[in-house]
Amino acid sequence: MSKVVIRNLRYRYPTSKEDVLKGVTLKIPEGKVTALLGPNGSGKSTLFKVLLKVLGPYKGDIYVNGEDLKHIDVDVLSRAVAWVPQEEDSLFPYTVLDYVLLGRTPHLGFFNMPSKRDEEIVHNVLAQLGLSSITHRKVPTLSGGEKKLVSIARALAQESETLILDEPTAHLDIGNKVRVLNIIRRMGDSGKTVIFSTHDPNEAFLVADNVAIMNGGEIVSRGPPSSAITGELLEKVYGVPVTVYRVNDKQTLVGIHPESFKSL
């Protein structure tokens, strides 16, 4: 069964003369990790923001849990889908605990404050992500990797079944990258539906059950990474010669051959 179904989705920014999303059709399967792979400006973030009702109106159809997105209120959507943006500014010195508690908003009435139970949920999420030791640290003092994990923690505190992450590994060093990818895989294994965008085909091979490759506002390939990602396709999408190396049954790496690099 599919959690999110998108049919012939078209979207254009109010100031633009051209569609950014040019008839996207995609099914996001339930309880799986789906990677949205594509170069800068291919429409990945726009697609996510339309899905979250941050951008609109759009043409075409989007169904979330079988319901037409056009008829879902944002407060109902927020209990079904959580969002981790690519970057967040934090000028105010909130503690990690207070910041992650904001993820409980969808479950609280307008005049309500978080309860002890909400705090418990947040403490559990922080423990699950190995962040218990920084519970009382101020968010602006954290490293880039810690900030990313805190954003993920806030989204997990929403307790939604679907999680969307926009380039969660952007600007992270390899250690933090691996940590974040590991969390994505664990969430998929625990039954959550996870969609994340990335520029790096290796990340799709490492953690995704399915991949959708996006280019110029269209989906150009979809399926399990081993069949959907080919060197020829990547070369076309990224505009440079790319080689897909099958290391063994379990490992595939994408890189550029030194000879191809020299010939650029």
Place this chain on the structure above:
Amino acid sequence: MVGAYTGRFLALACILIATSILSVLFIGRYATNPFHTTSDEMTLGIILRIRLPRVLTAMILGMALSVAGVTMQSAFKNPLVSPEILGVSQGAAFGAALAILFLPGDPLKMQLLSAIFGLLALLASYTISSAIKYGGRILRLVLAGLAVSATFSAGVGIMKFMADPLKQLPELTFWLLGGLSGVMWRNFLYMAPLATAAIAFLFVIRWRINLLVLDDDVIISLGTDPRKLRALVITIAVIATAAVTSVAGIIGWIGLTVPHICRKLFGAENSRVIPASIMLGALLMTIFDNIARAAAAGEIPLGIVTSLLGAILFVLFLSRGVPHE
């Protein structure tokens, strides 16, 4: 953590209560002996009819400006924003100047006009910000606020130019400098219900106000419309500001200084910062008004005291300790 917070908060509350009682009973140009209040009608009259409404007005003034400051800083995701930034103060000043010149002797109309022009300034800032084609939404709003502020400031200048130099100009100048001299129960009752209701509303939704410091796409993903929430809390903050400004005139720096001190003492989270700011705002304003009315032989305009001491406190607190630590 909660223990430390409660302790500091209770300490603030106790100091506030003590300061207010002392202010009412002892501080003023007329020396009062509180132990003879029941037998001395003059003393009792001064305490109940002059000092009590003045101290209560100072407290609500401090509370309103502080809570409006916290709210606007969250709403604009900028810890340096205050009602002055959006042109609210200058708009309110223009309204009051109009009343002093064209509707003399009617304090209620003056308060109404200053509240209306405070809100008009906010609406103008909002409208103009959507026409500016430079920068992000927050920057556009701040730029529009600067333009609106300058326009109303010019309007106030014209009013000063037109004012009768013997009758109207001194009244206008004193109001623009801000102060609570002459505040009686009547003025207090004009201002208190609206200001208190606005403060109470912001207090009740204090946790929700936290959301506004997040990016708009995140706020939407948390099920809240950021534009509606922002418009709601800013309007309530402006109502609180306009209500107290109409009685006290332009009182600067409190809306900026008090939230900063409270964030240093209590952290950034608004369900702690807002109650603390309400307390500290009331306390500082009561102390500053005592200085305004008793430090010199004549009354010093309160706006001068708050600007001078507020700015000094602001710098002191900003320069102490490592930011965010």
